[in-house]
Amino acid sequence: DVKVTQSSRYLVKRTGEKVFLECVQDMDHENMFWYRQDPGLGLRLIYFSYDVKMKEKGDIPEGYSVSREKKERFSLILESASTNQTSMYLCASSILFYEQYFGPGTRLTVT
Amino acid sequence: QKEVEQDPGPLSVPEGAIVSLNCTYSNSAFQYFMWYRQYSRKGPELLMYTYSSGNKEDGRFTAQVDKSSKYISLFIRDSQPSDSATYLCAMTSSGTYKYIFGTGTRLKVLA
Numbered sequence: 001d002v003k004v005t006q007s008s009r010y011l012v013k014r015t016g017e018k019v020f021l022e023c024v025q026d027m028d029h030e031n032m033f034w035y036r037q038d039p040g041l042g043l044r045l046i047y048f049s050y051d052v053k054m055k056e057k058g059d060i061p062e063g064y065s066v067s068r069e070k071k072e073r074f075s076l077i078l079e080s081a082s083t084n085q086t087s088m089y090l091c092a093s094s095i096l097f098y099e100q101y102f103g104p105g106t107r108l109t110v111t
Numbered sequence: 112q113k114e115v116e117q118d119p120g121p122l123s124v125p126e127g128a129i130v131s132l133n134c135t136y137s138n139s140a141f142q143y144f145m146w147y148r149q150y151s152r153k154g155p156e157l158l159m160y161t162y163s164s165g166n167k168e169d170g171r172f173t174a175q176v177d178k179s180s181k182y183i184s185l186f187i188r189d190s191q192p193s194d195s196a197t198y199l200c201a202m203t204s205s206g207t208y209k210y211i212f213g214t215g216t217r218l219k220v221l222a
Contacts, residue, residue, distance in 0.1 A: 042215060
């Protein structure tokens with residue numbers, strides 16, 4: 001079974017803090033993704049990576065950056081957290097077009 | 112207009128009912144059509160995918176794609192309380208891992 005783990009289930013941070021969200025997958029997948037999920041807006045792609053050190057912007061990259069130093073690990077960084085970044089963050093990995101494996105999510109609250 | 116439209120529900124049905132969940136889309140380049148199920152406080156998991164048009168059946172679940180109408184459906188037969196979840200449609204075209212997700216339909220199956 002593919003396992004995608006995320007470092008925290010719940011996180012509370014203050015405005016202006018630098019925030020790191022970590023994601024690890026155990027299936028040697030090339031592709032990894034970061035989404036945010038908001039009511040009424042669904043899942044929106046922030047960044048994805050198709051190889052180590054390779055990344056591409058998704059639909060809403062503003063205010064975020066990513067790091068992929070090792071194949072199994074993909075980090076999402078909020079350089080200076082703002083209240084409009086309060087959301088559920090989901091990491092996923094894949095090897096096939098039609099199947100992405102998701103982690104359990106991190107619910108981030110920025111106060 | 113959103114690229115993918117999905118009725119958010121909630122949809123409440125009695126146990127044993129046939130459930131129909133639907134999405135419409137506007138981009139004729141989409142070729143892969145997926146249905147994900149998301150239980151409360153969990154990440155989405157792939158239920159079924161269809162490539163191009165047609166039907167696909169897996170146990171109690173049937174996915175249908177009508178490309179001429181830009182309309183996809185997921186049918187659940189003999190629905191069970193354990194089917195209570197949010198169902199997300201997703202689609203993408205060949206050569207890209209960027210999905211467009213629907214906002215999800217919340218389904219509640221009453222025992």
